[in-house]
Amino acid sequence: MCEFSAIQRGRIRQRFVAEIPVKAGIYEHGFPPKACGNDKKEDMGKTLKSIGEFALIDRLRKVFPAGKDVICGIGDDAAVYSASKNRYQLLAIDTIVEDIDFEIRKIPPEMIGRKALAINLSDIAAMGGIPKIAVVSLVLPAKTQVQFIERFADGLKKLAKQYNVSIVGGDLSRGPCLCATVAITGEIDPGHVILRKGSKPGDLIFVTGSLGGSILGKHFQLTPRVAEGQFLSEFGISAMIDISDGLIQDLNHLISGNRLGYVLDERKIPISEAAKRLSRKDRKSGLHHAFYDGEDFELLFTVARKKKEQLERLWKRLFCTPLTHIGEVVENSRSKPYLIKKAGYQHF
């Protein structure tokens, strides 16, 4: 039985769409991104800024199709590779850049090192995997103080120890500003891997923790939901992603294709205290921050309706992390897709 009545669904959807006026630069939700083509004449004058991060990823996916033994290539939180009959290997990579992701004068080096690893752990968590080993690549200006690097390494090491990850190598290079890249491997049983694709109409949408306002601190103090992700993969859910670009944008990544759509109950969205604090400073609502702010690094997943009670019962027994049912996956049977204003974080 549907938890949101048809009337409620209509109202919620209306309120939801009303919150986000449709203007130029719309995102066509519920359908795969348009093919961009690779004709060089067409590309004349185009920049990363003009095509955007996701169109670029789509192009690269065509350049690098998944090879032999690759279960999941470009386009998920981590690549999945069949290492043996009984074991899949996961591989993820992430970079943080000075003045884009952090201001070096304002953030202690330990926190930068911690974040460089934490965001990778969050990607392994989003697959339901067990993190294993990592390598670290640093681009540094020559004037960088050795003490800075030692403190950076210390922050990274503490988190690695906490999550039982070994740092096994890396690379150093000179450059105009600090860039830190971490690549991490993970492992998972073949039957347990959770991809972004897999949602079905009627599935329920859940999110861990609370959302929005991470700029006030959470984006550096994030807790990768590794244990929660492993539990969910063993419990059996249909699809999962970690929220790095904002709830709505990552929901669009999670629920797209096959004419799927979603309905959210905005009254149930777990708005963080930080989002509420931010909303008192700017004119945006706490809900707006929960919808669109990036870097929450919470798990967003879908699960079959019949498993709801069992999931919530086991979760309460195992975790202190909040778990909230925020909506459901629906068939998008409209002749046109929902139109939602392009929002959330994009790198270009």
Ligand SMILES: [Mg+2]
């Ligand atoms: Mg991710």
